[in-house]
Amino acid sequence: MRYISTRGSAPALDFESVTLAGLATDGGLYVPEKWPSLSQDEIAGMAGLSYVETAVRVIAPFVGDALDEDALRALCTQAYGRFEHDAVTPLVQLDHRHWLLELFHGPTLAFKDVALQLLGLLFERFLSNRDTHLTVVGATSGDTGSAAIDALAGRAKVDIFMLHPDGRVSDVQRRQMTTVLAPNVHNIAIQGDFDQAQAMVKAMFADPDFSGRFALSAVNSINWARLMAQVVYYFYAAVRLGAPHRPVAFSVPTGNFGDVFAGYVAAKMGLPVARLIVATNINDILHRALSAGDYSQGTVVPTATPSMDIQVSSNFERLLFDLNGRDAFQLAESMREFETNRAISLTTRQREGASAIFTSARVDGDDMQMAMRWACERAGQVIDPHSAIGLAAAARAEDLAAGVPIVTLATAHPAKFPDAVERATGARPALPPRVANLFEREERYTVLPATLDAVTAYIAERATPRG
Numbered sequence: 001m002r003y004i005s006t007r008g009s010a011p012a013l014d015f016e017s018v019t020l021a022g023l024a025t026d027g028g029l030y031v032p033e034k035w036p037s038l039s040q041d042e043i044a045g046m047a048g049l050s051y052v053e054t055a056v057r058v059i060a061p062f063v064g065d066a067l068d069e070d071a072l073r074a075l076c077t078q079a080y081g082r083f084e085h086d087a088v089t090p091l092v093q094l095d096h097r098h099w100l101l102e103l104f105h106g107p108t109l110a111f112k113d114v115a116l117q118l119l120g121l122l123f124e125r126f127l128s129n130r131d132t133h134l135t136v137v138g139a140t141s142g143d144t145g146s147a148a149i150d151a152l153a154g155r156a157k158v159d160i161f162m163l164h165p166d167g168r169v170s171d172v173q174r175r176q177m178t179t180v181l182a183p184n185v186h187n188i189a190i191q192g193d194f195d196q197a198q199a200m201v202k203a204m205f206a207d208p209d210f211s212g213r214f215a216l217s218a219v220n221s222i223n224w225a226r227l228m229a230q231v232v233y234y235f236y237a238a239v240r241l242g243a244p245h246r247p248v249a250f251s252v253p254t255g256n257f258g259d260v261f262a263g264y265v266a267a268k269m270g271l272p273v274a275r276l277i278v279a280t281n282i283n284d285i286l287h288r289a290l291s292a293g294d295y296s297q298g299t300v301v302p303t304a305t306p307s308m309d310i311q312v313s314s315n316f317e318r319l320l321f322d323l324n325g326r327d328a329f330q331l332a333e334s335m336r337e338f339e340t341n342r343a344i345s346l347t348t349r350q351r352e353g354a355s356a357i358f359t360s361a362r363v364d365g366d367d368m369q370m371a372m373r374w375a376c377e378r379a380g381q382v383i384d385p386h387s388a389i390g391l392a393a394a395a396r397a398e399d400l401a402a403g404v405p406i407v408t409l410a411t412a413h414p415a416k417f418p419d420a421v422e423r424a425t426g427a428r429p430a431l432p433p434r435v436a437n438l439f440e441r442e443e444r445y446t447v448l449p450a451t452l453d454a455v456t457a458y459i460a461e462r463a464t465p466r467g
């Protein structure tokens, strides 16, 4: 399998190189040259398989000869062995139509663990044969940071520098990052928002001097391997609900468009996905783009769903590329226009292609709270505010054919957002035992202004040059 950049002027790479590279050198995002497909029989053959075996079948076409099947199985077994639920990502029924796909049973209690536990192991394996020291730079609105730090803390040949928006993540999210004191972990709180942090990360990749001195890599969903690992749970859930003989819809709380793009990839591979519902909070660039073709950056408004407080959704570029006939020249033009004007309009072709599978909904704080209360009172489930945005959007999908189950992705454990959960339901969720002493641990992080100079100087002083 080869990977090409959405902007067309970076070299095509194999799986190992694309995993280590993260972002393409032309500023684009890597996608497989061709979507692999699984036949209806192959999908039917996933019935009853464990999560690990499902992962091996879904991931194998993407890794090519970088890993043989036994090696892939060993990595998946190790990665998902750290999850606290035997099913890894269990399905929970809410009523006759609605289901929750619980993605938060990993070490840091959010869906990011599903991909990052595997990515940490892939980095280790691919670095073991190379004389390279990796400098991972990442941006987080709360969950990617802790999951990536857990996956990489203490590993040889890699340093991680994680930027989070100062004061705009929950206390649990911040402490999950800042109490990891391994010497290769560097937490930076920037005095700005997530979009500024993400823009700085991309600028570091685009700076030939900086990226020439350090072997940069990414743990955000700009890294293809992140999305690849997330495709698995769409198959796992849909097969349990009757796929390939029955189509299934998914409602996905969305920020950077990574999780829901993984659902699009599953559909491209042959999974019968009836619909992908893109659920945003009031930071609604994706809802405006999908409902009106208006992809224009607004100001980020802090909400009770901080992980979705994003107004530039990196992975939307992957969708725009695919929907416009993979025309890299046109896409690069559009992205240049976006970088200059902070706005683009979707082409008719892109809008029509998107509407064949995506719908979207903007969910405000009141509707989010109502969904949390509904889940608690009617279905006995305490859910986190991000998952509630997804559930509220799912409840609006009244036009879906009868008999199509709607699976809402439950992206974080409610205990990561105890204040918001308590406000909505009156119940304060306790931290699970694996993180119970979080508030007693020492924290370490550095606050920096949201300027590229300040952040690159900080990193350059501490990072190890490429080998």
Ligand SMILES: Cc1ncc(COP(=O)(O)O)c(C=O)c1O
Residues within 6 Å of the ligand: 110, 111, 142, 143, 144, 221, 253, 254, 255, 256, 257, 258, 259, 260, 307, 308, 386, 387, 411, 412
């Ligand atoms: C809890 C939670 N829900 C939803 C999202 C949105 O996911 P994505 O950025 O992949 O759209 C995030 C952050 O990414 C998150 O941390």
Ligand SMILES: N[C@@H](CCOP(=O)(O)O)C(=O)O
Residues within 6 Å of the ligand: 139, 140, 141, 142, 143, 144, 145, 219, 220, 221, 222, 255, 256, 258, 307, 308, 314
């Ligand atoms: N919500 C995310 C933002 C970064 O998204 P990613 O999926 O691209 O890493 C977070 O929790 O950090």
